[in-house]
Amino acid sequence: MRILLIEDEHKLANAIKRALELQKYAVDVVYDGEEGFNLTIGEEACDLIISDIMLPSLDGIEFCKRIRQEGIHTPVLMLTAKGQIQDKVVGLDNGADDYMVKPFSFDELFARVRALVRRPKGERDPMLKIADLRLDPVNFKVIRAGKQIKLSTREFSILEYLMRNQNKVVGKKHLIAHVWDYDANILPGTVEVHIKNIRDKIDKPFTKRLIHTVRGFGYEIKVEN
Ligand code: CA
Numbered sequence: 062m063r064i065l066l067i068e069d070e071h072k073l074a075n076a077i078k079r080a081l082e083l084q085k086y087a088v089d090v091v092y093d094g095e096e097g098f099n100l101t102i103g104e105e106a107c108d109l110i111i112s113d114i115m116l117p118s119l120d121g122i123e124f125c126k127r128i129r130q131e132g133i134h135t136p137v138l139m140l141t142a143k144g145q146i147q148d149k150v151v152g153l154d155n156g157a158d159d160y161m162v163k164p165f166s167f168d169e170l171f172a173r174v175r176a177l178v179r180r181p182k183g184e185r186d187p188m189l190k191i192a193d194l195r196l197d198p199v200n201f202k203v204i205r206a207g208k209q210i211k212l213s214t215r216e217f218s219i220l221e222y223l224m225r226n227q228n229k230v231v232g233k234k235h236l237i238a239h240v241w242d243y244d245a246n247i248l249p250g251t252v253e254v255h256i257k258n259i260r261d262k263i264d265k266p267f268t269k270r271l272i273h274t275v276r277g278f279g280y281e282i283k284v285e286n
Contacts, residue, residue, distance in 0.1 A: 062178055063087045063239045067097035067112040080167045085214045087241055094119030101128050105238040109178050113140045114152065122155050129156035136177040175199055189224040192284050194263060194271060196224050205263055216259045223282040232279040256280060
């Protein structure tokens with residue numbers, strides 16, 4: 062799960078980034094609206110955007126309006142300063158999905174983030190399923206054939222991403238972009254090592270293989286007939 066955070070107060074931005082990373086999200090931070098906009102309409106889509114309203118160059122409301130005009134439907138959580146309740150209405154009118162008043166507790170932030178990332182595509186059940194494999198993105202649990210499996214944070218994120226894109230080939234580069242931070246320097250070999258470890262846990266002990274390699278490109282999670 063990759064989150065873009067747009068917040069010009071560096072201290073707050075870095076605190077939020079650290080807190081979210083501890084919750085197993087990959088977080089990119091930018092400090093102004095224009096930069097946030099350019100990143101959002103760029104090649105690597107994120108799964109959720111958290112944006113302050115008062116921002117240099119392009120404010121949060123305008124940012125939201127412009128990305129919606131570009132046809133980008135990524136959920137947006139707005140941050141607003143206390144007392145600017147009018148911002149809430151304007152923000153929601155311009156395509157924001159939720160808002161939080163500063164200062165807020167991280168627990169509340171995590172709850173909002175979880176609610177927003179599980180909302181997309183009209184899915185009511187947040188549990189991801191393929192064959193006898195279940196992944197619970199809210200409680201960070203993986204179960205195959207009734208047996209709970211322990212994965213590392215990174216392995217969990219990779220498996221979650223593959224399961225959200227099941228029956229589609231996911232390129233290594235794409236996987237890196239969604240599971241690691243924007244500025245992390247990850248080589249395809251690192252992805253291969255993680256995939257091997259995931260396979261050892263979720264595929265090897267079971268009869269049916271679910272993760273398939275697409276040579277020279279990436280991976281696909283699917284049930285083979
Ligand atoms: Ca601000």
